[in-house]
Amino acid sequence: MDVVEQLAGSVTIIEPRGRIDSATAKEFGDCLSKLLNAGRHQLVIDLHSITYISSAGFRQLLIAKRSTQDKNGKLAVCGVSGEVKRLFDIGAFGELLPIHPTREAGIASVQ
Amino acid sequence: MSAALNGEVSAVSAEEGRPHETSNTIRSFLRRAYSAPILPPTARKPSSLIYNADDRPSIAIALSNGVQHVGLISINLVYPLLICRAVDAPIPMVENLLSVGMIVLSFGTLIQVLRLGPIGSGYMLPSTFTASYFAPGLIAARIGGLPLVFGMTIFAGALEAFVAPMLNRLRTFLPVEVSGLVIFMLGVAAGLAGLRTVLGPTATPVNSAEWVVAAMTLGSMTALNIWAKGLARMLCALIGLTIGYAVALTAGLLNPALWLLVDQAAWLGIPQFGHVAWSFNATLIAPFAIASLAAAMKAAGTLTICEKMNDSTWVRPNMRSITRGVLSDGLATMVAGIAGTPGGVNTSTPSAALSSATGVASRNIALVAAAIFFTLGFCPKLTAVLAVMPRAVVVAALMYAVTFIMINGLQIMMSRMLDVRRTFVLGLSILAGLTIEVFPKSVSMMPSEIAAVAGSSLVASTAIALLLNLVFRIGARKTATLNVEREQIDPQKIENFLFEQGKAWGARQDVTNRASFGVTQLIEAIAETCWKTGKMVVRASFDEYRMEIAVTYPGERLELPEERPSIEQIRDSEDGARLLGGFMLRRNADHILSGIQDGKCTVHFHYDH
Numbered sequence: 001m002d003v004v005e006q007l008a009g010s011v012t013i014i015e016p017r018g019r020i021d022s023a024t025a026k027e028f029g030d031c032l033s034k035l036l037n038a039g040r041h042q043l044v045i046d047l048h049s050i051t052y053i054s055s056a057g058f059r060q061l062l063i064a065k066r067s068t069q070d071k072n073g074k075l076a077v078c079g080v081s082g083e084v085k086r087l088f089d090i091g092a093f094g095e096l097l098p099i100h101p102t103r104e105a106g107i108a109s110v111q
Numbered sequence: 112m113s114a115a116l117n118g119e120v121s122a123v124s125a126e127e128g129r130p131h132e133t134s135n136t137i138r139s140f141l142r143r144a145y146s147a148p149i150l151p152p153t154a155r156k157p158s159s160l161i162y163n164a165d166d167r168p169s170i171a172i173a174l175s176n177g178v179q180h181v182g183l184i185s186i187n188l189v190y191p192l193l194i195c196r197a198v199d200a201p202i203p204m205v206e207n208l209l210s211v212g213m214i215v216l217s218f219g220t221l222i223q224v225l226r227l228g229p230i231g232s233g234y235m236l237p238s239t240f241t242a243s244y245f246a247p248g249l250i251a252a253r254i255g256g257l258p259l260v261f262g263m264t265i266f267a268g269a270l271e272a273f274v275a276p277m278l279n280r281l282r283t284f285l286p287v288e289v290s291g292l293v294i295f296m297l298g299v300a301a302g303l304a305g306l307r308t309v310l311g312p313t314a315t316p317v318n319s320a321e322w323v324v325a326a327m328t329l330g331s332m333t334a335l336n337i338w339a340k341g342l343a344r345m346l347c348a349l350i351g352l353t354i355g356y357a358v359a360l361t362a363g364l365l366n367p368a369l370w371l372l373v374d375q376a377a378w379l380g381i382p383q384f385g386h387v388a389w390s391f392n393a394t395l396i397a398p399f400a401i402a403s404l405a406a407a408m409k410a411a412g413t414l415t416i417c418e419k420m421n422d423s424t425w426v427r428p429n430m431r432s433i434t435r436g437v438l439s440d441g442l443a444t445m446v447a448g449i450a451g452t453p454g455g456v457n458t459s460t461p462s463a464a465l466s467s468a469t470g471v472a473s474r475n476i477a478l479v480a481a482a483i484f485f486t487l488g489f490c491p492k493l494t495a496v497l498a499v500m501p502r503a504v505v506v507a508a509l510m511y512a513v514t515f516i517m518i519n520g521l522q523i524m525m526s527r528m529l530d531v532r533r534t535f536v537l538g539l540s541i542l543a544g545l546t547i548e549v550f551p552k553s554v555s556m557m558p559s560e561i562a563a564v565a566g567s568s569l570v571a572s573t574a575i576a577l578l579l580n581l582v583f584r585i586g587a588r589k590t591a592t593l594n595v596e597r598e599q600i601d602p603q604k605i606e607n608f609l610f611e612q613g614k615a616w617g618a619r620q621d622v623t624n625r626a627s628f629g630v631t632q633l634i635e636a637i638a639e640t641c642w643k644t645g646k647m648v649v650r651a652s653f654d655e656y657r658m659e660i661a662v663t664y665p666g667e668r669l670e671l672p673e674e675r676p677s678i679e680q681i682r683d684s685e686d687g688a689r690l691l692g693g694f695m696l697r698r699n700a701d702h703i704l705s706g707i708q709d710g711k712c713t714v715h716f717h718y719d720h
Contacts, residue, residue: 021602022635022688052602052628054635055681055692062682083624089424090698091691092153092675 003031011107012040015079017049020057029060033067041073044106048079058091065097078106144225145474149233149432153675154422161470163421164234168473176471177479179345180237180462181487184480186348187240187459188212188497189508193305194245194260194453196502197252202372205498206491210382212240212452213488217481219443219456223436224477232436234417235466235477237484238443241457242516243406246300246569247398248454255390261448262389264455266396267403268444274407275437279430282719283584283656288527289576290408292537293569295520296544297405298513300569303548305509309502320362321503328355328507345465348511355504356496369499376495382488387451401573403441406457410440412523413458420467426698427719460519528617532583532655536576544572589616590652595634597644602631609651609660616653622718626651626660629699629716633662633669636692641712642666653720660716668705668712671697 001024004015012035020028035043045061047053061077068075078100080088088099100106148165162168168176191212195205219238226233244267251259274281309317332351335343343350359365411428414436419425436458444455466472487493524537546553547568593608606627613623630649634642645665652659671693681687697703702717 019602021631022638023602025688052631054632054688055695056635056688058691059681059688062678066682083628086426086624087628087695090426090695092424092698094153094155094424096678 025056032064046079074110076106157423162473182349209494217484220481239459244455258388264448272441291523298517302513324503380491540576544568
């Protein structure tokens with residue numbers, strides 16, 4: 001799994017690519033923690049390049065969401081469609097991890 | 112004195128307590144039947160919906176939407192009307208039968224939206240007369256008059272209620288494409304039966320004015336449906352009927368003697384049940400049973416539409432809710448027969464489409480629609496207007512209705528990947544049905560046992576489809592196995608195995624996706640704690656109705672919670688990902704079972720196809 005980072009003003013956009021499973025979830029979680037520790041508290045996670053996310057990946061998203069809240073920051077998720085959207089649905093994450101239809105909407109929601 | 116006083120006091124308390132208890136009982140009944148939410152707590156309202164099933168819109172919105180639904184459903188009154196015409200029922204009797212029909216529609220709508228015991232889905236899904244029972248009803252009317260129609264309708268309703276809990280298991284014998292075929296042939300049979308009443312050898316020849324009226328009626332309904340917007344489009348059938356009446360009046364097709372009966376009909380009146388008598392004919396079991404199964408499958412399909420419409424997180428049909436809905440549909444048809452209505456009822460698919468288009472799917476609308484039906488049932492003047500409908504208008508309305516039924520059937524058939532087996536099942540069955548319609552005398556050349564079944568195009572095509580479907584299942588199941596070593600887990604290799612097999616077997620992509628997620632998520636969840644050593648065997652099997660995956664490994668069982676673990680459990684516990692994984696695996700499959708034998712655990716995943 002690769003993670004691409006971009007800045008849009010004060011917002012950091014994280015774009016993981018490939019699979020987020022038990023083998024890669026820790027690496028993904030560490031990447032998010034590093035950003036938060038570096039003071040990047042407005043995060044948008046764009047999942048459009050993700051082909052698979054398992055329960056381990058969802059756990060990392062929930063941990064990151066809590067960490068941003070602890071630091072008075074915000075975390076948004078966007079780019080979720082197809083099979084990955086179905087996995088969000090079966091995990092019943094509708095209210096826990098609201099999905100924004102576009103990256104722009106995600107950025108607006110954390111600003 | 113004191114005791115007497117106490118006695119008096121306690122007596123008064125008891126008297127006061129009764130109304131209080133009664134009101135509590137009523138309140139609790141209403142809460143269970145209506146107020147309690149029907150959508151699951153995890154449901155999310157789709158952005159396209161303004162009011163979901165559990166929302167309560169204002170009275171004005173509820174009223175306007177209720178009127179639209181009743182207007183939409185009104186077109187289907189042609190089915191009981193045509194059955195009445197087949198037995199030459201006098202106009203006052205037709206007027207009364209239609210009034211009773213309105214009450215039945217009200218009852219059917221109510222028991223669908225209220226949840227009484229095991230009955231009713233709770234969704235906004237009004238009842239309507241249905242084409243399903245039209246062709247068999249016409250046969251029954253010709254053989255034994257209205258009592259036979261009523262009696263066979265009771266049988267059909269009882270059968271629908273009986274099969275309601277078994278619908279899922281019947282899928283193997285009654286697959287989706289065969290239900291599509293049944294619906295298509297229902298449309299064909301109903302359309303041809305209607306046309307025969309004006310073009311058949313025994314029908315009164317059609318005059319030129321009738322052609323004009325029929326063309327204007329059908330043309331206006333179609334044009335409004337294609338080009339109009341808003342309310343005019345929603346009510347296109349009702350407006351088309353009104354235009355048909357107006358043109359028929361201008362062309363002199365409204366018999367003044369009959370119109371006098373409308374004039375004489377009262378604005379208010381109580382429907383009568385003196386006409387009710389029932390009879391039964393075993394030779395009609397087959398057509399009514401097929402119509403009943405078609406109605407059950409159609410109701411299940413419409414209820415699925417409602418579930419999807421109300422919940423953006425919808426994953427798969429809730430069979431408990433569908434069973435309740437189909438059960439209430441069957442009971443409404445039984446009541447139609449008992450009350451003496453010429454034809455059974457069914458959930459209205461166009462109504463579900465209307466809810467989707469308007470974004471208003473609140474259960475309150477169903478209550479309003481039921482109230483309107485009920486009121487119309489006590490308005491003989493209105494049912495008298497319907498009873499004298501000129502045949503040109505009736506047939507045009509029927510053509511309009513069956514067009515949608517036929518295309519709906521075709522869409523259902525085409526929703527499946529039509530491999531060689533299904534092509535033969537559908538092609539030969541349609542051909543058989545059309546043969547009976549075009550060459551009805553061919554039935555007399557058959558042995559009497561077969562002729563009893565083959566006498567109706569609907570029965571013949573369905574019977575052949577069911578038979579061929581069973582025969583062609585021989586050799587349909589395929590299997591493949593993959594071994595995975597604990598030390599060499601490669602999720603990509605497992606995915607590739609399932610995707611390659613799925614493609615080779617012709618499995619739907621969404622089913623293969625679910626199967627692939629099931630196996631890879633299971634391996635992730637068990638790799639750390641439950642499966643520590645040895646070889647895992649993944650055995651996949653497939654036929655056109657299901658994909659089964661059995662995963663066997665040496666080790667312990669994985670917990671598969673029915674409720675999602677709390678956010679704290681997922682996030683803060685080391686077991687969080689595993690617990691969530693178990694929950695997701697349960698939600699991902701249609702059925703999941705796990706068991707241990709001789710130190711080996713097997714997890715069975717079942718996916719409907």
